[in-house]
Amino acid sequence: MSRRRSSDKDNRAPGQRQLRVGEELRHLLAELFERGDMRDPDLRDASITVTAVDISPDLRNATAFVMPLGGQDEKRLLAAMRRAAPWFRARVGERAGLRYAPEIRFEIDRTFDEADKIGALLRRPDVARDIKDD
Incomplete structure (x- = not known):
């Protein structure tokens, strides 16, 4: 029988239960x-x-990714959430029905910023020329 290495755990995708509990917490x-x-x-x-x-595999730690409407006052609101x-x-x-309430850490969601960067790159003339349909 082969044993799993600790690095295997770190690289695994979240399990079905993690995804379900994460969505419920959201x-x-x-x-x-x-x-x-x-x-x-x-x-x-x-x-x-x-x-x-x-949420972590043991369901005890959760990271909530949040975004204030309009992206205004991010620092002030993040400090208040923390x-x-x-x-x-x-x-x-009280509401989740879990054995242990997870420790919640709040972070600003930066995926919208990354999507804007990728969109701007794809609109550049030299890139648009390469991906243009012929």
């Missing part, structure tokens, strides 16, 4: 942001989109 966090009943005044009136939630992380963890723990 919905719960989005609902909490939509409701807006947080104590922190910075978060109360903010429009924040939860784009994805990545301050309120224990509150979010408690609310998610």
Whole structure:
């Protein structure tokens, strides 16, 4: 029998349960942001989109990727979300039905910025000429 190396674990794609729990956490966090009943005044009136939630294989740590509407006040809102992380963890723990409420870490989602960069590269004249249909 061969043993798995620790590097094999790091390179594996998320399992079905991780994906399902991550999606459930995304919905719960989005609902909490939509409701807006947080104590922190910075978060109360903010429009924040939860784009994805990545969760560790043991379901104890989660990274929530968020984007403020219009990308404004990212630093201030990210700091407020990090301050309120224990509150979010408690609310998610009540509703998720998991044995352990995951530790939630908030990060700004940069995929939209990357998509814009790729789009700009594809619109460049020298690149557009190469991919133009003949």
